[in-house]
Amino acid sequence: MRYAVLVTGPAGAGKSTFSTSFLTHLQASHRTGHLVNLDPAAASTSFEYEPVIDIRDLVSLEDVMSELGYGPNGGLVYCFEYLMQNMDWLEEELGGFDDDYLVIDCPGQIELYTHHPFLPTLVRHLNRLGIRTCAVYLIESQFMEDRYKFFSGVLSAMSAMVNLEIPWINVMSKMDLVTSNPDNPSGGARNGLRGRKNIARYLDPDPLLLASRRGEEANPSNPRFHALNQAIVQLIEDHPLVSFLPLDLTDPDSLETVISHVDYTMQYGEDEEPKEPHDLDEGDFKDEL
Numbered sequence: 001m002r003y004a005v006l007v008t009g010p011a012g013a014g015k016s017t018f019s020t021s022f023l024t025h026l027q028a029s030h031r032t033g034h035l036v037n038l039d040p041a042a043a044s045t046s047f048e049y050e051p052v053i054d055i056r057d058l059v060s061l062e063d064v065m066s067e068l069g070y071g072p073n074g075g076l077v078y079c080f081e082y083l084m085q086n087m088d089w090l091e092e093e094l095g096g097f098d099d100d101y102l103v104i105d106c107p108g109q110i111e112l113y114t115h116h117p118f119l120p121t122l123v124r125h126l127n128r129l130g131i132r133t134c135a136v137y138l139i140e141s142q143f144m145e146d147r148y149k150f151f152s153g154v155l156s157a158m159s160a161m162v163n164l165e166i167p168w169i170n171v172m173s174k175m176d177l178v179t180s181n182p183d184n185p186s187g188g189a190r191n192g193l194r195g196r197k198n199i200a201r202y203l204d205p206d207p208l209l210l211a212s213r214r215g216e217e218a219n220p221s222n223p224r225f226h227a228l229n230q231a232i233v234q235l236i237e238d239h240p241l242v243s244f245l246p247l248d249l250t251d252p253d254s255l256e257t258v259i260s261h262v263d264y265t266m267q268y269g270e271d272e273e274p275k276e277p278h279d280l281d282e283g284d285f286k287d288e289l
């Protein structure tokens with residue numbers, strides 16, 4: 001059985017950093033994982049692990065911009081469409097991996113998660129190849145700074161989930177930037193938080209955060225804004241699809257929790273046969289000695 005985890009989310013959410021930590025964790029657990037890069041704009045120095053499959057071997061943003069004269073946004077869309085027309089290339093590249101865990105670092109263009117057909121097409125191909133797939137969608141903890149920004153993140157996660165229809169885990173990344181001290185004014189998401197108990201309202205989104213009086217007071221003169229908020233509150237209440245796992249990469253338990261959710265979601269290892277003693281080699285016990 002092969003597994004693929006799509007690491008998704010808006011630009012700068014921490015996808016590449018999470019992918020690297022994920023692979024380090026797999027390695028430490030004697031599991032075989034590989035990085036797949038699907039970001040045609042990734043800098044060559046971006047990766048701590050060399051990608052085994054790299055969209056830039058097929059098409060890179062740099063080449064599209066210099067050879068076809070596209071700007072950066074049009075160039076990216078061109079790259080995704082080019083890959084969609086050449087999915088046989090990707091299928092061939094994916095063909096060589098058995099019993100492996102592929103960590104697929106996706107691009108951060110938000111349109112990919114809302115309406116572009118690239119990711120649904122990719123998921124269909126992975127399914128056809130019999131690769132069990134799930135998505136991790138990261139938004140960064142700084143979204144908790146401002147409740148409107150936060151709910152736009154919740155809605156983008158919801159829209160991406162509905163668009164892809166695969167097992168899905170939402171992650172609130174960069175939790176190391178959050179402190180529980182509301183009096184400490186410097187940096188990160190801490191200004192938006194009022195004590196640690198409030199974090200739960202963000203991890204399991206509480207629509208009342210949006211409908212609260214503080215929100216109304218900020219916009220007292222705009223009843224249409226209030227009506228829009230009420231409609232969004234209703235939508236989130238009626239479809240409680242989104243909740244977040246906190247990810248603090250400075251805490252190994254936090255990463256392990258996220259990875260065990262990914263494993264559980266993909267039913268990792270359920271089809272594996274237990275190893276017979278003669279199948280085990282010395283390396284399997286290296287750490288224990």
Ligand SMILES: Nc1nc2c(ncn2[C@@H]2O[C@H](COP(=O)(O)OP(=O)(O)OP(=O)(O)O)[C@@H](O)[C@H]2O)c(=O)[nH]1
Binds near residue numbers: 013
């Ligand atoms: N404090 C902190 N910073 C982080 C964490 N994860 C990522 N960063 C920083 O956030 C920035 C963006 O991280 P990336 O991993 O490149 O984010 P990305 O989502 O892959 O970015 P794009 O590919 O451009 O969309 C970098 O400066 C990272 O060092 C984290 O857990 N904590």
